Each structure stands twice: as C-alpha cells, then as structure tokens.
Amino acid sequence: MSSTNYSIQLIAEIIKAKDFTAQQPSEITSLVIDSRRVADPEGSLFFALMAQRNGHGFLADAYANGIRNFVISEPDYFKIYPDANFLLVDDVLKSLQQLAAFKRSRHSLPVIGITGSNGKTVVKEWLYQLLAVDFNIIRSPKSFNSQIGVPLSVWQIEPEHTLGIFEAGISTVSEMEALEGIIQPTIGILTNIGEAHAEGFSSSLEKLQEKLKLFLHSDLFIYAPEYTLGIVENDLPGKTRFSWSMQHPADLQVLFIEPIEHKSYIRANFRGKEIECLIPFSDRASVENGVICWATLLALGYTPEEADLRLETLALVSMRLELKTGINQCSVIDDSYSADISSLAIALDFLNQQNQHLQKTVILSDLYETGKSRQVLYGEIAALLKQKNIGRLIGIGPEISACASLFEMETSFYQDTPDFINDFPTQHFSNETILVKGARRFEFSRISKLLTQKIHDTVMEIDLNALAGNLHFYKARLKPGVKVMAMVKAFSYGSGSFEIANLLQYHKVDYLAVAYADEGIALRKAGITMPIMVMSPEPFAFEAIVKYKLEPELYNPEILTAFAGFLPASTIGYPVHLKIDTGMHRLGFEEPDLPELLSVLTASRQLKVISAFSHFAASEDERHDEFTKIQINRFIEISNKISLGLGYAFMRHISNTSAITRHPDAQFDMVRIGIGLYGFDAGLKGNRGLHTVAVLKTTVTQVKQVSAQETIGYGRRGLLPQGGQIATVKIGYADGYRRSFGNGIGKMLVNGKPAATVGSIAMDMCMLDVTGMEVKTGDEVVVFNDVLTIAMLASQIDTIPYEILTNISQRVKRVYFYE
Ligand SMILES: *Cc1c(COP(=O)(O)O)cnc(C)c1O
Secondary structure, three states, rough: OOOOEEHHHHHHHHHOEEEEOOOOOOOEEEEEEOOOOOOOOHEEEEEOOOOEEEEEHHHHHHHHHOOOEEOOHHHHOOOOOOEEEEEEEHHHHHHHHHHHHHHHHHOOOOOEEEOOOOHHHHHHHHHHHHHHOOOOOEEOOOOOOOOOOOOHHHHHOOOOOOOEEOOOOOOOOOOOOHHHHHHOEEHHHHOOOOOOOOOOOOOOHHHHHHHHHHHOOOEEEEHHHHOOOOOHHHHOOOOOEEEEEEEOOEEEEEEEEEEOOOOOEEEEOOOOOOEEEEEEOOOHHHHHHHHHHHHHHHHHOOOOOHHHHHOOOOOOOOOEEEEEEOOOOEEEEEEOOOOHHHHHHHHHHHHOOOOOEEEEEHHHHEOOOOOOOOHHHHHHHHHHHHHHOOOEEEOOOHHHHHHHHHHHHHEEEEHHHHHHHHHHHHOOOOEEEEEOOOOOHHOOHHHHHHHEEEEEEEEEEHHHHHHHHHHHHOOOOOOOOOEEEEEEEEHHHOOOHHHHHHHHOOOOOOOEEOOOHHHHHHHOOOOOOOOOOOOOOOOHHHHHHHHOOEEEEEEHHHHHHHHHHHHOOOOOOOOEEEEOOOOOOOOOOOHHHHHHHHHHHHHHHOEEEEEEOOOOOOOOOHHHHHHHHHHHHHHHHHHHHHHHHOOOEEEEEOHHHHHHHHHHOOOOEEEEEEEHHHHHOOOOOOHHOOOEEEEEEEEEEEEEEEOOOOOHHHHHHHEEOEEEEEEEOOOOHHHHHHHHHHOOOOOOEEEOOOEEOOOOOOOOEEEEEEEOOOOOOEEEEEEEEEOOOOOHHHHHHOOOOHHHHOOOOOOEEEEEOOO
16 A cells, blocks of 8 residues: 655645644645654654643743644644644644544554553563564554554554554543554454552443453454453454453363463364463463463464464563663663664653753664664664753664764664674773663663673662652642642662652753752762752851752741851852741741741852742641641741741742642642652552562572471571571661561562561561472562552551661662653
C-alpha cells in the first residue's frame, strides 16, 4: 500500500479544525506531546494536550525547539507565532485520536490488540520476539497503552510493516471505544482480569465488558475462560475464538507445569493431542504470559514443534532505564534492551535531566528502525544528539559506523560489541554521565557491567516515575498558583541525593529543602541550580551557605543576628526564610520575639525575607484538627504582624504532605511535600492514589537444614521446634534492617512467599524460616515492595515509614529506574 503524505492541510481536514492557518507548507511525520522530546522538529506536529499540565503552557518551549505546527484548543494561542501553522480544535486529545485512527484505516495489515489487567507489555514484547523472523512488526513503544499512548503508537505504522502489535489499557468506563477505533485489531488477546484497580468501574463484570470492546470487530479472539466471568462463549467477541486454560477444557488446556531449574516444563492438551513446551521462566506471571504466547502461536497456525522451539528463546523484558553509579565517578544509564528512535529520545531526555557531570557520552548500537533510509535515520539521530548537547558518541555496529561523518562531536566507532570490549582498557571514562543504549542483540549489558561498580547483593530500587506520579498527585490538589517545596532532607528520606533532585528540578518544583548545609552543597556540586532552603544553618557553615547560594531558615533571634552579622555590609537582600513556632515547640520565633526580630530585620539591608513558615504537629490526625486550626490562625496572625512591620510581602507556607489533602485552606503560597513524594501519607487511607517508590531486595547466601534441638544465630535465640530449613540472607542491622525485626517479628518475601525471621538479626545478615519452601542460594528476597509495604514493616516494630526509609544505610546501593 502506498504511503500517504500528511500535509498540514490534509491533517486539518482529518481532524476537522475549526480554524486553521498554514503559514508554511509542512509534511508531518512525527506527533509530539512533550516539547522536550522532539527528534525531528520540522516534521513534528505538537498537540497541546490538557493532561496533567496544560500543554498550551509549553508552546513556547516547543517553538524554541524548532516546532512550527501546533494543534491547540485555546483560541488565545491561535497565531501567536507568525511563521507557524496553527490548527484550532475543541478537543486536542480527540484530534490526536482521530488522526491516528485515520492513519490506521489506510493500512490493511493484520494487527494484534492486547488488553487485560496485567501482562500486556510482556505479552506484546514476547510476541514481538517470537514473530519478528516472519513479520516486519510495528509495536507500541514501552507500555504506551493509554488514550494518548495508543494514538502515538499507531501513528508509527508505515507501508512496509506486515504486522502491528499494540496494547490498550483503560481505567474507567467508555474509554475502550476510542482505543478500538484507533487500533482496529484483527486479532485480540485478553491477558487476564485481576481484582486490582477495580476503581473506575462499578463491578468486575463492567470492567471486563469494557475491555472486551477492544475486540468488537476482531476476526480471532484469544482468551482464557477463567477470566471471562462466565460469559457464554457465543456472547464473546471474535468471529473465531481460541481458548487457553489452566483449569478448564479449552483449545489449549494446560495439564501440568513442572519447574526445572529456572525454567518451566509445560504439558497441555491441544485439540485432543498432548503437546509440550519449555518456557525459560519459573515465576507464575511469566508462566501465564508464556502460555498466552503459546496459545497465540498455535492459534496463528504454527505447529506445536515450532512453537516449542520459539518459546524456549524468550528473553526477559525490561522497559526501564537504570541509573547506576559508575566507575571513576561516572553515572551510567543502562538501556540495553531497546533501540528505536522514540525510546532513544526518551533516554536522551533522561540523560539531559542529569546535571551531576558536564560531560555526556552516548554509547549507541545500530538502530533497527524500518521505513527510513540509513542516511535519514542517522541524520535524525545526529541532530538529536546535537540538540541534547552530547559531547561524545561511541557508535557500535556496521550501520552507525558507516554514517560516521554525520556526527558533529567527538566520536569513535566499533564494528561490534566484542571489538569495543577488547579496546576497553585503552579508553577513558571519568566524571561523565554515560548512556548505554543498544538493541538487544548487541548485548550491551556486557558494556554496562564494565562501566558500573559491582553492586553487592542488597539493592534499593527507586522508581522515578512513581515519584513523579506522586508529585503530580499532590500538584493536582493544589489551588492555582500555589508553589511546591520538595523536602529532600536526609538523603531524600533515604532515596537519594542528586538523582531525586534532578527529577524534581526537571518537573519544575519551585524549591528544595535540606536539613544541613552540606546536603545543599552536595546538590549544588551535582549541578542543581534551583533555590534550596537549609533548615539547620549552623554558624560554621555560613560561609559555605553564601558561597553555594543556599537560603537559610532563621528560627530564633540568635541565629538571625549571627547571620545578619556574618554578611558583609555590602550585601543587599540575601534571601532568608523565617520559621515561626505555632505549636510544634521545636524551632521558631514566637510572639514575644517579634519586636527583636523586626528591629534586626529593619535595621539591616543585608537580609530579605523570602518566606515565613511554620510546621504542623499533627496535620494527618483528625483528633487534632482543632489544634491544627489553632496553628493556622496563629500563623496568619504572626506572619501578618511580620509583613506589616517589614513593609513588604513574602511567601507563606505551613502545609506538609498530609495537610495538602486534609487542610486545603492552609495551602497559602506554597506547600512542603515530604513523605508523600516517597509514597506515604498518613492522612490518606491506605495511601490511596500514591505509588510505591522504593523496593529493597537482597539474596539468599545459604540454605541449611536444622533439627529441633539446634539453635540459630547470636545468643542462641533462634529455634525451630519441629526442625526445618533456614535461609541466610545478606541484610542486617548495619544495612538498616533493625534488630527489632528478629525472632519472627519481621517477614520477607522469598520467591514471592512470606518467610519470618528466625533468631537475632546480625550486623550484615539474618536468617529466615523457609521450612517447606523451595529455596536455593542466589534466590531473590524482597525486604519491602508494593505488597510487603514499608507501612507494614513500620507497624511490625511500632515505628513510622519515615524511620524505616531513612534507616536504610548508605552502603545499600541505590538503583534508579525510569521509563
Ligand atoms: C520534614 C518536613 C516537612 C515534610 O513533612 P512530611 O510529613 O514528610 O510531608 C515539612 N516541613 C518541615 C519543616 C519539615 O522538617
């Protein structure tokens, strides 16, 4: 089928623009919703979506990045740039969807549509791995499955593609119809229906029925009866159907699953015949996803023998970038599993968020991007690298090497990964951020291993998307114009230093706050330029505070006069923040201090009050709401007196995390978000709406059998009265796993199952009772995650999540994930 050229005029017709200017002719090749992720500005059409943030606010950024085509819905922005094209519509998202649906309908390729509660992305990626030898496949990047992600994915279809694989995810009723119109799947797969996230639906049946709408016009529908809630087959969608089941008679009925090493041997009945396969995974979710892929291959007509051969080659799917500490003070971003231009733009954007090193290096393999000539593809990549200020490129592969002349930066090229590795000892990497990005077959994980510090087996994983999600959760609850100060004291509640601050700066938080000057200095040295308040400015640190442009919190007359006296007479208007005590009785000025405070401030031109603030003692607790109100009133009264006395206004803030949702009237000019960023809010029932940010994992070092008479660990406190099996794991109180978790108080998840501690927790390790469980050396053990939560751990030892998080010691390596 011939390719359509999407001129701006044609697009205006397709989306029925109400008003439209075409100042210059444009052929549109890329659709853009984020002004920072622009690969090809001339060919890009920017959609000003009203999503988490109003996209119209980013038109200027997009314009500065070279974009000249805009779809907007706010008439005030129409024609704001004379040399740009504007398409005015009622609903920008709908236009994006209409355009993608139009493009889809111009291509008659078979398309697999996948939906379900879990496993969509894995099944999509695995089907890609299994079918890529037979088809030229276009698939959703990463887990692009939303009302926005689906049209962006489907827009990528080109005439040379022979199969599409797209996933669709919904969160409430009446969302699937639009996605069905865009994906138009000819083959449908329902992965499963979980109990989770039933919010947005009145019942499980309603949720299922909404999901099934994706398959309304499909020729073939692949599903498991255990997930269709008793809907009779004839009422299911699909002209033909193929069922798989772990329990019921089905086209593919699994008879048994036998774990062998880390693999699973599966036998099943396939239309009256016994067949088998080996899936190289053993966890439940992977086995189920593997069976779905098996069913799909069979439904598509592959022989059982062929299906078995292919399934054995399935490889782990990782959609996430990992930020790790590298050798020679480097930071390494590991993205060694995918290589297409849209994921490259995301990875470069993340690289660009990193401020800790000036030098930025990209190690990049050949890209497998169909539909573009080599010159065009690598030309685009060269422009992208230049736009993101990449100082050095190391290209690996024959294709990128052949395009060496396109790149205007320091470069070196290698034919393949072993070539690079052989040359590694002569290469120089230090004090730089390195993005390692390559197609799976280049096995770049070998390169990232060389570049990163060996991580000992206990790791805290920090999900940066979850953190950004939590930030947006609170931002969405702020009144217009209210600013955000993010609390990053105590190593960001144990989660990290510049890694977290980079993200917060990127998401345009207004202020950061640290406890001590040295935390602020570390952030400045890592390139953080936004304002930083220091809550405990000690006099010996005044010089550093001024040198690094940190803003002290002044909380009593002594520290106020000391800081004013320290500043040279020539200083004018150094920014400071005043802490007012309204009832916490920790730090802060009180009413009787005001005359002295005002006389010092009015006498000195050196200080400028940027903000006055106070701190709630119990904003999360409804039993203290009366007291919280008293604090608010005192705050208003005292801060009014100060601004009256000073003769100028300043920002006012009092709300911590829980107050944002519980006391919206107390948002004033700014809020200070702490624990909520990290996924906890004692004022929200079950932390509803927040995402889990931190996961702590370790491994089994040894497994032992112990008899009833033997004791386990220091002080001989551990005992298994019936005898049994114990696993020693590599985490102890020096890592922050408190001694009070010992003797059965604490639990960890061993291969997903809970196991209690036995005996005392030692400094570097502890023992778990794994009697009756299948466990061996090297198995993964989860200390906390989204199932076994920090809140549960806190309640086991009668403390609060703040303490569990900040206790995790610095020797536990942090790895940051970003999608
Ligand atoms: C730590 C801190 C906060 C944040 O409190 P959370 O309950 O974690 O949101 C706010 N203000 C001050 C002064 C703090 O010390």
